[in-house]
Amino acid sequence: MSGLRVQDVTVTRGAGPVIRDVAFTLEPGRITALVGPNGAGKTSLLESISGVVPAASGSVSIDGTDITKQSRVARAKLGLAHIEQGRAVFPGLTVVENLKLTARTWPRVEEVLALFPELEKRRNSPTALLSGGEQQMVVLARAFAARPRYLLIDEMSLGLAPVVFTRLLPMVTRFAEEGAAILLVEQFTHLALGVSQDALVVSSGRVTFQGTAKELLDAPETLHSAYLGE
Amino acid sequence: MLQGALAGLAAGGLYAVLAVCLTLMSRLVRVVNFSQSATGMFGCYVAVWLSIHVGLPTWAATVVGIVLGTALSALLGWIISTWLAEADIGTRSAVTVAVLLLLISLSFILFGNKPQPFHPVLDGPAFTVGGVVVSQVTVVTVVLSVLIAVGCRTLLTKTSFGLELRALSERPTTAELLAIPAKPLAVAVWAVTGLLSTLVISIVAPSQSNDATSLAMLVVPASAAALLGGFRRLDLAVIGGLVLGMAQGAVAQVDSLSVVRYFLPFLVIVGLLLWSQRKEVWDVAR
Numbered sequence: 001m002s003g004l005r006v007q008d009v010t011v012t013r014g015a016g017p018v019i020r021d022v023a024f025t026l027e028p029g030r031i032t033a034l035v036g037p038n039g040a041g042k043t044s045l046l047e048s049i050s051g052v053v054p055a056a057s058g059s060v061s062i063d064g065t066d067i068t069k070q071s072r073v074a075r076a077k078l079g080l081a082h083i084e085q086g087r088a089v090f091p092g093l094t095v096v097e098n099l100k101l102t103a104r105t106w107p108r109v110e111e112v113l114a115l116f117p118e119l120e121k122r123r124n125s126p127t128a129l130l131s132g133g134e135q136q137m138v139v140l141a142r143a144f145a146a147r148p149r150y151l152l153i154d155e156m157s158l159g160l161a162p163v164v165f166t167r168l169l170p171m172v173t174r175f176a177e178e179g180a181a182i183l184l185v186e187q188f189t190h191l192a193l194g195v196s197q198d199a200l201v202v203s204s205g206r207v208t209f210q211g212t213a214k215e216l217l218d219a220p221e222t223l224h225s226a227y228l229g230e
Numbered sequence: 231m232l233q234g235a236l237a238g239l240a241a242g243g244l245y246a247v248l249a250v251c252l253t254l255m256s257r258l259v260r261v262v263n264f265s266q267s268a269t270g271m272f273g274c275y276v277a278v279w280l281s282i283h284v285g286l287p288t289w290a291a292t293v294v295g296i297v298l299g300t301a302l303s304a305l306l307g308w309i310i311s312t313w314l315a316e317a318d319i320g321t322r323s324a325v326t327v328a329v330l331l332l333l334i335s336l337s338f339i340l341f342g343n344k345p346q347p348f349h350p351v352l353d354g355p356a357f358t359v360g361g362v363v364v365s366q367v368t369v370v371t372v373v374l375s376v377l378i379a380v381g382c383r384t385l386l387t388k389t390s391f392g393l394e395l396r397a398l399s400e401r402p403t404t405a406e407l408l409a410i411p412a413k414p415l416a417v418a419v420w421a422v423t424g425l426l427s428t429l430v431i432s433i434v435a436p437s438q439s440n441d442a443t444s445l446a447m448l449v450v451p452a453s454a455a456a457l458l459g460g461f462r463r464l465d466l467a468v469i470g471g472l473v474l475g476m477a478q479g480a481v482a483q484v485d486s487l488s489v490v491r492y493f494l495p496f497l498v499i500v501g502l503l504l505w506s507q508r509k510e511v512w513d514v515a516r
Contacts, residue, residue, distance in 0.1 A: 050407055052403060052407070071406075072403075072406040072407055073406055073409050073410070073411050073412070076406070076407055076408060076409035077409050081407070081408075082407045084403075084404060084407070088401065088404045090396070090397045090400045090401055090404070090405075091400060092396060092400055093393070093396060093397060093400070097393055097396075100390070100393060101393060101394065101397055101405075101408055101410070102408055102409075104390075142408070146408070146409075
């Protein structure tokens with residue numbers, strides 16, 4: 001039974017639940033866009049899948065193995081990668097050192113650098129000195145080097161110009177082409193839906209739409225009601 | 231005065247090793263470990279007790295003491311990594327103050343409040359320079375401090391283990407999401423620094439004031455030395471420790487100033503803190 005399965009997950013933060021009884025499955029080779037207004041619980045959902053925050057109830061499984069109680073490290077070893085919101089680089093480490101953390105071997109580092117010519121030029125620079133777009137590229141490249149089977153991407157475009165973000169999106173589709181299942185949280189809804197096969201809309205901690213990305217693009221009123229609360 | 235300065239080098243080497251340990255702890259596991267020398271002191275006291283009351287040979291008792299100091303430090307690291315993993319550096323450091331006081335109290339209860347009759351691990355002169363005798367303890371502690379700093383720097387910059395430690399120190403949660411095992415690595419750092427502290431204290435304690443409070447409070451001059459490197463740079467921590475030890479030794483030779491040697495670490499700490507804050511003060515003034 002391959003896939004990442006989220007079953008009736010509820011996440012509590014502070015006073016009450018921010019995610020309630022959410023269920024869906026990520027399948028290999030497919031991108032699922034997770035959209036919804038700010039505060040809908042998208043980040044909390046991703047964090048509960050990767051183990052940054054515990055799920056109050058429900059379960060998460062990878063290929064039939066229940067990982068709900070497993071550590072972040074154990075989940076990562078099962079092939080789950082999580083690109084956090086913001087630019088999750090290690091600022092004191094160089095580009096190559098960031099990549100080496102997941103690539104493990106030099107040939108893999110070189111292979112990944114070849115996909116990102118902008119990074120190749122700055123391979124020995126500390127990532128703190130890179131631009132926002134380059135830093136996000138490092139984060140993507142680092143995830144790519146790990147060859148994850150399941151990838152959670154949280155607001156990759158945050159703080160980036162749309163032109164920079166559109167440069168990064170093809171790399172996300174490349175992950176999927178290599179067989180990874182991707183859950184993509186993105187503020188640029190139409191760009192995210194444009195590269196996704198499936199879509200989830202979350203509003204006030206609940207899934208209000210689940211279907212294909214095309215169905216959602218064809219029904220803009222569904223998105224509007226999620227964002228505007230109508 | 232030169233003789234005093236050279237005599238102070240043994241203490242300087244001790245400060246330097248402890249300062250390197252404090253710097254590693256601050257950089258890698260986000261703790262200012264106020265119990266750094268107390269765990270070493272406790273391990274050494276147990277070694278003396280084993281030597282006198284159980285009859286273990288000095289070397290065997292010393293090994294047991296070092297293992298105990300290492301284990302105590304690792305246990306504290308495990309506790310902090312388990313229950314205070316997400317806590318800020320202030321909270322984590324406050325726990326080590328409690329451990330410092332606990333170990334001093336425990337040593338008073340178990341071993342009394344008198345200095346212990348340490349058997350020297352190293353004894354005698356190493357060589358003479360211009361009529362000044364340099365002891366084996368001085369040579370070993372100075373060489374040890376430099377070797378440890380160079381070794382740690384090499385480990386951090388040239389190995390995958392060091393790379394993972396640096397990543398962990400910068401973004402612990404992100405590091406865990408990349409399958410870097412935060413807790414075992416943190417406990418390893420605690421264990422290694424515990425081992426080094428106990429080792430160097432067991433070498434120097436026989437020739438220093440070795441009551442429990444004096445040994446536990448070696449963390450003060452060590453902090454002054456670590457502060458010179460901003461708790462970031464190992465080379466400056468070593469230099470700070472050696473210079474502070476030599477300065478204390480030199481001052482002790484002048485009768486009218488000899489008492490100042492006890493305050494010197496505090497003066498250095500205050501001076502460095504004021505110096506580090508100069509820009510903020512000027513900014514506010516502007």
